[in-house]
Amino acid sequence: MGLPTTTTAEPTGAPDPAGAATTPGLAPAGRRRSLYPWLVFALTFALLLSDYMSRQVLSAVFPFLKADWALTDSQLASLTSIVALMVGLLTFPLSLLADRWGRVRSLVLMAVIWSLATLACAVAANYEQMLAARFLVGVGEAAYGSVGIALVLSVFAPRVHSTLSGAFMAGGSFGSVIGVSLGGVIAVHLSWRWSFAAMAVLGLLLVAVFRAVVTERRLAEHNAEADSHTDLPTATRIRVPVSTLFTNPAIWCAYLGGGLQMFTAAVLLAWTPSFFNRYYGLAPDKAGVIASVFVLLIGTGMVVCGMITDRVSRNDPSRKWASAVAYCTISLAALGTAFTLETGALQLILLGVGAFFSAGSSGPTAAMVAGLTHPSVRASALGTLTVANNILGLATGPFVVGILADRLGLVGALQITPLVYLLAIAALLVGRRVYPAGLRKLTEQSAAASARA
Incomplete structure (x- = not known):
């Protein structure tokens, strides 16, 4: 998978237990x-x-x-x-x-x-x-x-x-x-x-x-x-209160950035078949086949962008925030330009680039949420991120574009859609700024939970 083989502890308030392990999937040091x-x-x-x-x-x-x-x-x-x-x-x-x-x-x-x-x-x-x-x-x-x-x-x-x-x-x-x-x-x-x-x-x-x-x-x-x-x-577990999911400003930024960056990806998933049907004159079945290519690009981009993020943040976990910002910026530029062009090869290329990076921040934001929460409530934290993804992105994006399309036409609505990335970028930039404080907050929460135990 091309994963890194050098172990570097992340400053999450809890060192990487993999220690001397040389393979990403290994258990803690001392285990085979x-x-x-x-x-x-x-x-x-x-x-x-x-x-x-x-x-x-x-x-x-x-x-x-x-x-x-x-x-x-x-x-x-x-x-x-x-x-x-x-x-x-x-x-x-x-x-x-x-x-x-x-x-x-x-x-x-x-x-x-x-x-x-x-x-x-x-x-x-x-x-x-x-x-x-x-x-x-x-x-x-x-x-x-x-x-x-x-x-x-x-x-x-x-x-x-x-x-x-x-x-x-x-x-x-x-x-x-x-x-x-x-x-x-x-x-x-x-x-x-x-x-x-x-x-x-x-x-x-x-x-x-x-x-x-x-x-x-x-x-x-x-x-x-x-x-x-x-x-x-259960008797041996150390737990932190569920309220810790909402008292760390850095986590809020990850929730908001993650949800908002899904807005445009959700629009592409829902509306590309109609786009190719209306503006490229393709029959519904052929439009669906072409749209499926862009759906695969979205999924592939999520995987590749996650791998790139792990590579560049190996020595500095805060680079996850910068990577997420970069993916949003690339998709904003590519899609914002593509929907202003006439139909043709150049538009399709830019649409492909934009689709590839449209949800590229998903992996980094999930990793940031996981890294900023205590393991005892990690599923709940990722559940909160899922709610943000659905409310701010997957449910809202297609619905808003449908309303705008009735007034502006589908292309007019799609031209506005990438601008939501500006909100995601703002949230991610704030998150990067407060990230060190978020790590300290996690350390304090973990220490308090250990003391109570």
């Missing part, structure tokens, strides 16, 4: 080299793909549902919106519960719920039953992203957290593409019910493997956090 952390990542990432495949397969079967049940467009939209609504409402409380109840058990339960709910979609007899099943899909998926990445980061040294966070969050883009494309093929050759059934069976198989391989005990053995308490028995 192991591939187990990478196996944890692979299985957790596979379940994330299943998460988004189960969520987005619905888009592939819209025409079939509309024809079979005579549904209106608003009813079809509600089947999608109910999942996003549940994610927005339940991510934080369920992440908090997972920090207390156990991350492995929580992830297993989540995956079982969304897989069985997806299976219920396959046997739904009408709109009302489908809506109820999609409600449960949203309940199951609500906190998987935040709890899953918290579990993964617990077995890796901080110096690769941006890479892993970016790769993990990019799984949403990859899973969406797979779910829509595979679901469409299955629906055409078998039926739309088999599209849901296939996603459900895949999810149940993956969760069975995950449960057999990933255990609390083995995670504790490979724990790479400063104080290996996250997955130890």
Whole structure:
């Protein structure tokens, strides 16, 4: 993966326990080299793909549902919106519960719920039953992203957290593409019910493997956090109050910067098919194929930008903030120019560059949130970041562009969209300035928790 092999402790108030280890995924010094952390990542990432495949397969079967049940467009939209609504409402409380109840058990339960709910979609007899099943899909998926990445980061040294966070969050883009494309093929050759059934069976198989391989005990053995308490028995854990998630100004800047930088990426995910249909004259199916290329660019950019960030911040963790600012600036310049040009090759190139960097700050911001919070509440912190991503970006971006497009036309709305990066850049610059104080705050919180214990 091209990850760095030189160990450098990050000044997070808790030194990097990897010590003399020479591989990013290694457990603390003194433990033998192991591939187990990478196996944890692979299985957790596979379940994330299943998460988004189960969520987005619905888009592939819209025409079939509309024809079979005579549904209106608003009813079809509600089947999608109910999942996003549940994610927005339940991510934080369920992440908090997972920090207390156990991350492995929580992830297993989540995956079982969304897989069985997806299976219920396959046997739904009408709109009302489908809506109820999609409600449960949203309940199951609500906190998987935040709890899953918290579990993964617990077995890796901080110096690769941006890479892993970016790769993990990019799984949403990859899973969406797979779910829509595979679901469409299955629906055409078998039926739309088999599209849901296939996603459900895949999810149940993956969760069975995950449960057999990933255990609390083995995670504790490979724990790479400063104080290996996250997955130890409750009596031995050191905990900080949940209020610490909101009393550190640097974390607030990461929340705001992370959420705002997702605004434009969400717009690209939602509106590029319509853009290519209206302005390049492509049929809806061809426009969707071209748009999927840009979706893949967004996901690939999240991974690559995370790797770059880990490389440049190896000796100075504060460079994560500068990297996030750079990615926002590049996307602002590329997309801001692209949407003012006539259709053609140059516009497509700039759109590709802008898409690649549009969500590049996701990995760095997640790594900053993880580095500024105590491990006992890390899933809750990443859950808060997920809420910010949804409220400020994923939910708001497409909706705002839809309103603006009614008044200015789609291109006019898309020309304004990149300006939101200015707000993200401002939040990230402030975060970089208060970062040292944020680290001191974390140290004080950890010391107070240890004293209470």
